[in-house]
Amino acid sequence: MEIGMMTLGALGTNCYLVYGEKKTGILIDPADSGDTIIQCIKAEGVDVKYIVLTHGHFDHIGALRQVKEFTGAQIAIHEKDAYRLPRADREAALFGMPCEAQPRADVLLHDGDGLKVDDLLFRVLFTPGHTEGSICLLGGKALFTGDTLFCGNVGRTDLPGGSLPWLETSLARLAALEGNYAVYPGHGDVTNLDAERRQNPAFMA
Structure with a gap:
């Protein structure tokens, strides 16, 4: 599995191009800067089959x-x-940020769903808390966490649709995953699950 990371937009959102040996893949969180x-x-020659959104906040869907x-x-x-998605412009305006209304979803995800692309299989983990519909995506030894889990921190829960109790439950679920995974968050540096179990205050509470 190949993973290309781009940090985009005023809020420094991480966008990931993930693909297999046949150059077929997915794009996670097209935050901004569509060009x-x-x-x-184009440079990687990837045929993108799915655009997967870890949640619907405007800073993850601008492009x-x-x-x-x-x-x-x-x-x-x-x-x-x-x-x-279709109201992203209104949400962004509340923060004084530009974003157009976005297209509606083609696929509605649920906990445990699988997305098979090329030789890769991604599993959806429903991890509400940052928003009511936040997910993490598990593929191989990689865990894409959106704004649920960061390096040394976690997503905020004080925005509409957020819930601290939900986030705590979601973090407990991630902590209970067997083994170690590389963690690719929605903002900040790449980390790994073992390091977060040891050092992240949210896991140590």
Whole structure:
């Protein structure tokens, strides 16, 4: 599995291009700067089948329309966050940030769903807390955590749809995963699950 990481937009959101040996893959969280994302897709020669959104906040979906038009990929998001896509412009305006309304989802995700692309299988983990429809995506030894888990920190829960009790339950689920995984968060540095179990205050509470 190959993973290309781009940090995009004013809020420094991480976008991931993930693909297998046959150069077929997924794009996770097309945050902003659609031209940059498309240039990366072209440079790697990847056929993107799914655009997977870890949640529906505007800073993770700003280039969604442009990337979908270029790739023809299906948009996949948890059913509980799908309502956010066509109203991304209104949410962004509350923060004084630009973002257009985004296309509706093609695929509504649920806990335990699998996405098979090339020789890769990704499993959906429903991890509400940052939003009511946040997910993590588990593929091989990689865990894409969106704004649920960061290096040394966790996502905020004080925005509409957020819940600290839900987040605590979701973090307990991640902590209980067997083995170690590379953690690719929605913001900040790549880490690993063992390090977060040892050092992240949220896991040590």
